[in-house]
Amino acid sequence: MAAEHKPRLTRELVAMRVAQELAPGSTVNLGVGMPTLVAAFAPPDANILLQSENGILGYGGFSEEAYDQDLVNAGGQPITLNPGASFFDSAASFAMIRGGHIDTAVLGGLQVSERGDLANWSVPERGGGSIGGAMDLAVGARRLIVAMEHTTKDGRPRILRECTYPLTARRCVDLIVTDLAVVEVGPEGLTLREVAPGWAPGEVVTLTDAPLTGPRGVPEMEL
């Protein structure tokens, strides 16, 4: 079977792998889209404090009970609160974000460069796109994880030497988790840390534009 047609991780499995990165007791902001799914896989005893940039610290899961339009996350989804949750205004929320008080942010991505530049808000050929809180989170979070698909729908790499889409921030990404691999961004470039089950490191390298070091002996993700 040609590599590009082999099964890849579902969005849920990517979220599950990202959740393994969250340190117990850390404060985490989950972006809109695939990162939102990470909340469901964080171990309950890890005491992760989830921040939502519309002014909530300490939300729980998604509310399936009575809808309260005043209690939504940054993606507009109804949520629940954990004991100890607090509310604040948007200026205070972004002071928290830019001030380095968020341990980890997880954002979606369209492209990441070998230096860790992120493009995640606009596809030029479609026009439009919105920035939301992504630029503030990208520069403000102590650690930035990008959860995204390894290639575009027509098979073009999203991990590139240079981003071609409008940037969210320069040199901001620490770790990339895709449906094919876990890639670490370091001062010397990108390191392939793990591959999806059933994938060979060489196959992942073929679908990556930027150079990856360490493709020999790379383990499969444990999910």
Add this chain to the structure above:
Amino acid sequence: MTATIYEAPDEALDGISDGARVMVGGFVSASSPTNLIFALKRRGTRNLTVMATNIGFGDRLDELCEDRQIAKAIASFAVRASSARASRFEEQYRAGEVELELVPQGTLAERIRAGGAGIGGFLTRTGVGTQVAEGKDVLSWQGEEWLLERPLRADVAILKAHRADRLGNLSYRMAGRNFNAVMATAADLVIVEVEEIVETGELAPNEIHTPAVYVDRIVRCDPVEVRWDGR
């Protein structure tokens, strides 16, 4: 100065003229001033510059585009990455009929805070090396590059809180503070819809999130239910 209490949202908007710069509080569905947005629509005020974190993402602000009342928006969420589920604002933006200044959400909040706090600008790393930096001063400090961002003020802010007392103190519920609390400080005329007006003294000093000094007009309205499917 005591806030003026209005009986109906349409009257509470008296004096907003064509071409006004209007801040609109709320975040998606949370504490969005939907009654005042509807009143602004009924009044037909035109050529507005609207400042809101989102337009057409679970709010009803997009309905002002039906009669083309918005000339320009300053927002963080206003256009989707594809035109498949475009709002009216997006359609008009993609047709070149409305102007959009897209601002990172934290920069938007801080520009409004600065506008209300007498601060002439601030330095942020947000937006350095991106389209947001175009035309702005970049300063070097402590080995990093920072963007100089300028304050934002408005002629009018339309906001929603949960409760007000007759003096004009405001209390929000749940995640309702969002942009409401900061916009209350940064407009010449601040108009707030609330679900309940109580006697002065009934709000405990520590449950007042917006002190009365910022509030000019309040109007009691039943909240409008807003639902969004997240797309």
